[in-house]
Amino acid sequence: MNTKTIGFIGGGNMATSLMRGLIASGHSPQQIWVSDTVPETLQAHADQLHVNIAADNANIVNEADVVVLAVKPQTLRDVCLQIAPQLKQKNVLVVSIAAGISQQSLALWLGANTAIVRCMPNTPALVQTGATALHANPQVNDEQKDLAENILRAVGLTLWFGDEAQLDAVTAVSGSGPAYFFLLMEAMERAALELGLDEHSARLLIQQTALGAAKIALESAESPAQLRARVTSPGGTTQQAVETFLQHGFVDLVAKALHAARDRSIEMSKQLGAD
Numbered sequence: 192m193n194t195k196t197i198g199f200i201g202g203g204n205m206a207t208s209l210m211r212g213l214i215a216s217g218h219s220p221q222q223i224w225v226s227d228t229v230p231e232t233l234q235a236h237a238d239q240l241h242v243n244i245a246a247d248n249a250n251i252v253n254e255a256d257v258v259v260l261a262v263k264p265q266t267l268r269d270v271c272l273q274i275a276p277q278l279k280q281k282n283v284l285v286v287s288i289a290a291g292i293s294q295q296s297l298a299l300w301l302g303a304n305t306a307i308v309r310c311m312p313n314t315p316a317l318v319q320t321g322a323t324a325l326h327a328n329p330q331v332n333d334e335q336k337d338l339a340e341n342i343l344r345a346v347g348l349t350l351w352f353g354d355e356a357q358l359d360a361v362t363a364v365s366g367s368g369p370a371y372f373f374l375l376m377e378a379m380e381r382a383a384l385e386l387g388l389d390e391h392s393a394r395l396l397i398q399q400t401a402l403g404a405a406k407i408a409l410e411s412a413e414s415p416a417q418l419r420a421r422v423t424s425p426g427g428t429t430q431q432a433v434e435t436f437l438q439h440g441f442v443d444l445v446a447k448a449l450h451a452a453r454d455r456s457i458e459m460s461k462q463l464g465a466d
């Protein structure tokens with residue numbers, strides 16, 4: 192298990208998922224620090240997760256071996272400029288989880304010599320089923336690569352990408368991806384109520400079906416299309432539903448949505464970054 196001290200700047204949704212996942216996988220809360228601008232958020236983390244809290248980001252850099260930047264992309268520049276002088280005094284690995292903020296921007300704000308791993312996790316890290324893509328700048332040594340990977344692997348699957356540009360696509364696929372499945376679940380739940388099921392039964396059936404479908408997809412050697420065919424009896428109910436999806440442009444709609452997310456990631460790097 193990782194014995195390094197991990198400091199989170201920003202204690203919101205994603206940092207909470209990562210902290211909970213790390214603790215659940217055996218990382219000591221005493222070796223986790225978190226800062227945030229909202230005192231109530233910090234107090235909740237101290238009470239519920241028993242991690243160390245700091246109102247000041249400087250404390251995080253002082254205490255941590257790895258600093259995880261977990262603020263919104265819009266706030267990241269200010270945070271980086273704030274901690275940059277301190278980072279120059281201390282050899283700390285910086286891990287940024289911000290969508291759409293490039294290595295180039297991070298290096299400009301933090302200092303060209305800073306070892307930076309840019310990554311794109313997702314919220315299922317909360318239940319140790321996350322998927323994280325990572326990209327290291329040339330300043331990151333092998334030990335630091337292992338360190339970043341160990342932190343993110345504690346909360347799920349990790350994949351390194353040599354080409355940073357692919358992180359925009361990853362953001363559209365797996366970073367935002369949980370929301371697409373939740374949207375489908377929401378829509379199915381609404382339709383199930385219309386069909387006369389009660390809310391409790393509908394939700395349970397949909398949750399278990401999503402879990403089962405994901406498990407089969409992970410454990411089977413067959414493609415999603417082959418697995419779909421196994422559910423679809425000729426002339427049966429699934430065929431009616433799938434044809435309805437396809438006739439109404441479901442496949443194109445999904446492609447459009449993912450392109451829009453990818454494009455937004457690129458746009459954010461121009462609007463909010465130094466690219």
Ligand SMILES: NC(=O)C1=CN([C@@H]2O[C@H](COP(=O)(O)OP(=O)(O)OC[C@H]3O[C@@H](n4cnc5c(N)ncnc54)[C@H](OP(=O)(O)O)[C@@H]3O)[C@@H](O)[C@H]2O)C=CC1
Pocket residue numbers: 200201202203204205206226227228229232248260261262263264266270288289290291311312313314366367
């Ligand atoms: N949510 C997700 O599914 C994913 C998010 N990400 C990335 O993770 C990052 C965080 O996202 P998310 O957790 O959803 O965002 P949140 O808004 O939930 O969390 C960010 C937290 O940082 C706090 N904060 C703001 N300014 C500072 C500061 N100067 N110092 C310390 N803390 C500060 C915010 O407070 P306040 O609310 O007052 O601003 C907030 O509590 C983003 O960059 C996002 O792109 C990546 C993958 C998935």
Ligand SMILES: O=C(O)[C@@H]1CCC=N1
Pocket residue numbers: 290362366367
């Ligand atoms: O919506 C967002 O911008 C962030 C990045 C991926 C998931 N949430």
